Amino acid sequence: SYELTQPPSVSVSPGQTASITCSGDKLGDKYAYWYQQKPGQSPVLVIYQDTKRPSGIPERFSGSNSGNTATLTISGTQAMDEADYYCQAWDTTTGVFGGGTKLTVL
Amino acid sequence: QVQLQESGPGLVKPSQTLSLTCTVSGGSISSGNYYWNWIRQPAGKGLEWIGRISTSGSTNYNPSLKSRVTISVDTSKNQFSLKLSSVTAADTAVYYCARGAAAAGFDNWGQGTLVTVSS
Numbered sequence: 001s002y003e004l005t006q007p008p009s010v011s012v013s014p015g016q017t018a019s020i021t022c023s024g025d026k027l028g029d030k031y032a033y034w035y036q037q038k039p040g041q042s043p044v045l046v047i048y049q050d051t052k053r054p055s056g057i058p059e060r061f062s063g064s065n066s067g068n069t070a071t072l073t074i075s076g077t078q079a080m081d082e083a084d085y086y087c088q089a090w091d092t093t094t095g096v097f098g099g100g101t102k103l104t105v106l
Numbered sequence: 107q108v109q110l111q112e113s114g115p116g117l118v119k120p121s122q123t124l125s126l127t128c129t130v131s132g133g134s135i136s137s138g139n140y141y142w143n144w145i146r147q148p149a150g151k152g153l154e155w156i157g158r159i160s161t162s163g164s165t166n167y168n169p170s171l172k173s174r175v176t177i178s179v180d181t182s183k184n185q186f187s188l189k190l191s192s193v194t195a196a197d198t199a200v201y202y203c204a205r206g207a208a209a210a211g212f213d214n215w216g217q218g219t220l221v222t223v224s225s
Contacts, residue, residue: 001169033211035153042202042218043153048211086153088211093166095143095155 002091004098011104018074020101022087025068032070033088034063036081037100043086047072079105108133110203110216118197118223124190128203128216135184136161141206142186144177146199147218154199158206159186193223 004024012018022032032050035043045054047063050070060075070089074081082105087098114126128142135142144156157167159177167175171190179186190197201221205214 031209035212042215043212044215045211045213048213049209054211054213088153088155094168095145095158097153097155100152 002089002094002096004087004089004096006085006087006098006101008099009102009104011106012074012077014079014105015076018077018081018103018105020072020074020085020087020103022070022072022098023068024070024089024096024098027068027070027089028066030065030089030091032063032065034061034070034072035086035088037084037086038082046085074103077103077105081105108205108214110205110214112201112203112216112219114219114221116220116222118193118221119225120194120223121192124188124193124197124221124223126188126201126203126219126221127185128187130184130186130205134181135179135186136181139207141208142177142179143204143206143212144188145202145204145212146197147202148196148199156188156190156201195223197221198223 034047036046037043050065062073086100109131111129118124141158143158159165174191176189200218202218203216204212206212
């Protein structure tokens with residue numbers, strides 16, 4: 001079965017750039033999606049089709065996807081960005097999530 | 107604005123069938139080219155996609171759960187449903203319903219409902 005691998009945790013200082021990676025076999029041949037989940041809340045889509053931001057998502061969120069790795073980048077990270085982040089892709093008709101990355105802003 | 111709301115028993119006994127319904131409000135479940143999904147999350151763990159259904163009734167399931175899962179849609183009630191049979195404690199989780207479109211991700215989620223499997 002297809003697997004997506006994320007680092008369990010990433011730390012960043014306020015105002016700096018955070019990068020969260022997601023690795024999977026030939027992931028660049030698929031679309032990658034990213035979700036933000038804060039404690040006690042439902043996930044929120046922050047990036048779709050590798051690089052696109054849904055309406056209402058700040059410009060500091062960006063994405064890329066090439067080869068075996070997709071990356072979510074948060075520029076000028078703010079305290080409010082502290083959350084769990086999940087990547088997701090489709091293996092033909094099966095949805096697959098990465099294990100999630102806890103982003104700490106300190 | 108479309109909203110999704112899960113409903114169903116919060117406690118299910120082992121070996122029984124978990125049944126949940128997702129009610130879509132603020133728009134027709136039949137409008138647009140959407141898939142309607144179920145996703146779950148055990149406490150403190152990550153997200154797991156369970157399956158999806160189109161409004162034409164076409165379904166796709168997670169292979170790891172396929173033998174136990176049935177997803178159905180009732181367009182007249184603007185609802186879709188999940189049945190998971192032969193549950194065990196490992197099926198204890200928050201269950202979310204979510205809207206998805208081809209190549210657009212899961213753009214609209216319900217608030218989630220906790221289902222505990224225990225005798």
